[in-house]
Amino acid sequence: MLSSPNEILKDTFGYDDFRPGQLQIIQDVLQGKRTLGIMPTGGGKSICYQIPALMFSGVTLVVSPLISLMKDQVDSLNEMNIPATFINSTLNYSEANERMRYIESGAVKLLYVAPERIENPDFYNWLTHLPIDLIAVDEAHVLSSWGHDFRPSYLNVVQPLNELPGNPPVLALTATATNRVQEDITSILDIDDANVIKTGFERTNLALKIERGVNKPRYVLEYVQSHQDQSGIIYAGKRKDVEKIYDHLKEKGIKVGKYHAGLSDDMRHEMQEAFLFDEIDVMVATNAFGMGINTTNVRYVIHYSIPGTIESYYQEVGRAGRDGLAAEAILLYSPGDLQLHRFFIEQSDADDEYKQSLMEKLREMNQYAKTELCLMNYILKYFGETKTEPCGHCSNCLDERPAHDVTGDTQKALSCVVRMNQKYGKKTVSRVLAGKPDVANDWRNFGELSTFGLMHNETLKFIEEFIDFLTANDYLRTSDGPYPVLQLTEKGVLVLKSKLSVERRETRITQASRSIVDDGNFDTKLFEKLRKLRLSLAHAADVPPFVIFSDKTLRDMCKVMPKTSQEFLSVSGVGHAKLERYGDKFIHEIKEYQTE
Template sequence: MNDPQSILKSTFGYDDFRNGQREIIDRVLSGKRSLGIMPTGGGKSICYQIPAIMFSGLTLVISPLISLMKDQVDSLNELNIPATFINSTLEYHDLEERMRYIESGAVKLLYAAPEKIENPDFYSWLTQLPIDLLAIDEAHVLSSWGHDFRPSYLNIIEPLNQLPSNPAWLALTATATNQVQEDLMSILNVKDENVIKTGFARNNLSLKVERGVDKFSYVLNYVKSHENESGIIYAGRRKDVDKLYDFLKDRGINVGKYHAGLSDEERHDQQEAFLFDKVDVIIATNAFGMGINKTNVRYVLHFTIPGTIENYYQEVGRAGRDGLPAEAVLLYTPADLRLHMFFIEQSEADDSYKQSLNVKLRKMNQYAKTEKCLMQFILNYFGENTTQVCGHCSNCLDNREVTDVTSDAQKILSCVVRMKQNYGKKTISRVLAGKDDVANDWRNFGQLPTFGLLKDWTLKSINEFIDFLVANGFLNMTNGLYPILKLTETGASALRGHTIIGRKNVVIPERRNSIVSDGSFDEGLFEELRKLRLNIAHAQDLPPFVIFSDKSLKDMSQKLPATDNEFLQVNGVGNAKLERYGTRFMDVIKEYQVNKSSTAKS
């Protein structure tokens, strides 16, 4: 087959390409160096897997995510696409056997860790292979502006450029700001016209921020109300993971945990239990989840705030990879920020890198405090200057009454201007509060008309109000070790009385009991199909999502296929899946309908 559309349907079981996929595939097939920037769950893998099928030689996929390799290889082999991986988990004899197998030409896709490229013997072996396509996954690790920069990975670019087969190149990432994009274009020699950005919006993902809640009670109630749904809970420290794990386990929750304090074997067992649906929810530090291809994660809770928006969006992107509705909830307390600031100061990084981390942390704090659309805030951060709101985040759905706080805001904005926009939040707060230590020093702040205008407020309240004004675009905070507050155009308009500033009170929004259920499919049949999927997965020692995604099971529960042709119309069902599983799943559907009919008659 030499038609990407035919391969998409017959092999992967999808009728249509997602946004950007076909454009990237066409560039790869024409041999152009390309960069694809797509959100997590946006379908990046197909962009190199379809060309790999079409090329006569080998596709080499460079990925820093060892855990992802096995999932990807298992999924490809289920589709009758020959694939394998080489990384540090292999024993010597397994490595030798795989290398001979690859040399035979029987493999279409080879996944390898970047560290292998730096090995002279392995690289020498690679130069003998007919490599037609080189795909670099998680490409943001190459950029010093990225949130997960790994300088050693830059060492592999020149050797890869020297591969004698002169393969096509494709780099892929889900988290690239404009700075990261420009950096990657330079490092990888990609031209502007070969950069495909599909946008970072995830329309099936509902973003929520909960402020001022009892975290343990919230998590317990949330997990109980989403019983039998897979979820990830991220916590900042190992002791937070252990404490929350014990708390939930003692209350009967089927829970696992993952952090660096566990042994390699324990981490592997916990990860496998989650992948194989043996536990419903896993509590983890951010070491967990990189490369986890589990498609049926319905929610991600952040028990503590991440340090960057890049990390946050990548982590929440692990929910809803099957395209069905998913939720991401951030539980916010200011104390979490102090923990991040401590870690930044204690790190051995140079001052400029610490400064960049502090800037990213402030942006993350603004996200947690904004009253704008949360998805819009993230899109703007990644350079998409959209005014469109998502309509389903906690801010968009927030129907609380708005209090006019223009007068108090003007006091703060005026103070920033009268202090010549040359001071930070701490000093401005103390001037507004009328503190003696700033009244009579050499700067004579006590003489300002704005001195003591908020003397009845606590410093904490003033600081929170300033954060609100920054998060909502009335003030801007400069970068640098000592950030300074500046008035924005919107803030200037409000100061002149041309813009009204409204603020909402803190309440706990309502939660839905079921994320996926929408009344459009038979949930009883869906559960029966899940049981069959689980039995097959255990028998084959594969994660259930490799057999079929939740989206495929939901589609079966709607379409009720009874013939091979009807089964092929199910989302995610190609010829290989039909041949392997069609009869068993259609038998369960038929039996369920007969039993349901008999029950209805009686």
């Protein structure tokens, strides 16, 4: 083994300090322990196996379901003079064969493969003859039936990997794992609980926002126009919405692309390349886009319609601000969007248990969209973390709308749930509170309850939404199972005992927010000059601009204004390979700018 993790981090990757959890994971891997790392998107998961790969004498095998991401990852490593390659279905037989001979020569430190490739007996037989020192399993949540991207075929490769000669250690990595998913992964990969390293899911640079009841097309246009020259992704649930938004923005002169499964492979590839090379600012897409996007400079993600799970949502918003700079994630909420998800779940071929788990996840996502609690804290709680301090920059934390006391109505609703023995769902409880005749005289005799008709002055829709509000804000919870019922929480009990009051903010239509808070002053004119230089170098090397340097590194150059090689090395994200390759060009550009 060569060098120390800290020396490699500085000399090769150009960073002074490890991010939380990275060093601990690396040390466990170097000691041969089977390890699970759970880190948020942009938390630096790949360094956790790339540094050990440079310290081991043999090959590190990276198993990833994201074929579209492999080339970018390999390009990024090769830019730092780290010998890496991939073998997947994008290569023809002779190309794959050529790479296999190259790997056999001992010239490669990291080999990226798709799980399907390992299922091929000939390829697996070839793998058994390689000196594999580490197996990294990326996107490990897809192993779990409780994960949001469950792939049964992924499980087929676990046994063959376990049987590789030398019994190399396994490092599993994921950004989105509830406690249930974590238990699944550790069980499937035989990882000891003591070797689970969880750095927390909080993204402090990401401002989460929910906009309810807005005119969506107008909001999107205003937002994009007020964030010109910033990179963003707009997710829509349906292809026709993607086309509509794309046409609308293009008509207004926005540099926009589109991406969905209805486009040809060539068109999708062309659009993705244009986005990666900063030729377009905004990508409008279904969730088919993004899994292979490693670009670090996305400043905002807008969800035009609600995703089906909190895991999917958090993974998609995680594509904003991967460079650690300030970014925004905005969800445009409309209750009608839930119908599309329900339809897809009901029509799917999955078994009833899996359908039910998807329905539960959709309910959780809907509650998130309606909560008045801190949005980041809500997500952390979903993933099994507790944090008492609000984030201070989500739309709920910054909400200044007047709040009204609704303790009386809350007690009516909670009393009704108790009188019904906490055995019924939202629709039945709402009908009892509204005093509907169809539930008054049936076999359950709800008409005899003291809470029957307590809210008869309100519409059924209002009562159902009010119960959603109480559930989203932790006064009620819904049980698991095919027929979820309402139950009181500890907070709900305190309200019933008049020990806690409840306030609800009034509804208001909001306008598109105008700015993303910046974090640190830098010379914007120089930044634009450096961006142009980066783009020309990217085209020459046929790699996306972020592979050369991230926006964060360019901003740091604008602050440091390096004039010598040593000063250039002090810029965050600049290692020795990048200094040799690009240092002179960027130093020259900075000196010229200062002279001007």
